[in-house]
Amino acid sequence: MKIIKIDKKIWSDGVEKSRDSYRLIGPVKDREFHQFRELAKGEQPDMNYKNSRLSPKSIAFPQSETMFIYDLDEKAEEHHIMQDAEKDYSPRAVIGIRPYDAKAFKILDLNFNNSDYQDPYWVNAYNCTTFISLAVNSPDKFDFSTSCATGPFDDSAVDVLLVDYNDSYLAKIMTDKGLAWLNAAGFTTKNGEIDGAVTGVSEAGEDIYEIIEKLKADAESKIRSKISFDKIKEKSILDIFNAPFWEDIAFACLNCGTCTYSCPTCWCFDIQDETNGRKGIRQKNWDSCMTPLFTVHATGHNPRHNDWERTRQRFMHKLKYFQDKYNQGIMCVGCGRCVEQCPANIDIRNICNQMNNGE
């Protein structure tokens, strides 16, 4: 692993230069909140943002995605036959994604790309994306990522990890994809050698590894909230499912779905056909286990008829079923969005501790 130091004075020009080979996506402020979207020519990612309102999962798992188009007009040549919708899987770079949000893509990948099932839309979109991540020097009060096998400087799911350091970004190059983007941005020499570089000690005599480790330790020490889920795995599903606390936990829940839509690791979706006149599309749309229609059967029976059962499902899935099925921790990266945005102050950290300790 190599590290280069990028002077912030050349950052914007480099980002713009990389546009010759990549579509660029980054955090931008729209009205009150930041969101990730494709950057227009000349538009820069806001590298000072705190957190985006919605997670960047829509980069590979859009809120609504057209899979097929069809024509019901019998005079049309291929009427009543589903045609693949046009897609653009040319290389793209997402700049400024937080390390825990990048880690969430690995969690989604377990669901959308495994030995039993590969979702081609997800697989193609994920594979064509390069993750140029930005470490979090000052985590906010909702962040509990260090409890969730990730953290503000986690480099395990990124192609480049940028660390904001005075007038520079220290760029840890984690993969060949990351190096290719740095080359395209002109931050390295043409043949991919590290230029003006820092692979240990910089020209100024600074030990770059030590600086990054220190910034990382500082950032992690600012994260005060912790969760424990070690005992959840040992307990039986029914013990937790039938625990007496669920109706109390869910009492205030509005089943509004804010937590699921803002979450980087929630993956539920629904497929619908929409027809307008004789033309139609088949779409994949985000759905939420919090809504009554999500599980309603064609007979009208709903196995999760009560609102508190739907609330229980969300936490059982994230904290129990996922652990049991994949043995890879919990289905949460501790980004804190659901805690910050829930209108009823329902806090996954408290619920996790209750499930763990049976309080």
Ligand code: SF4
């Ligand atoms: S937990 Fe909060 S955000 Fe989630 S559905 Fe209930 S009220 Fe809405």
Ligand code: SF4
């Ligand atoms: S459950 Fe909440 S804290 Fe965990 S990843 Fe989802 S939004 Fe973030």
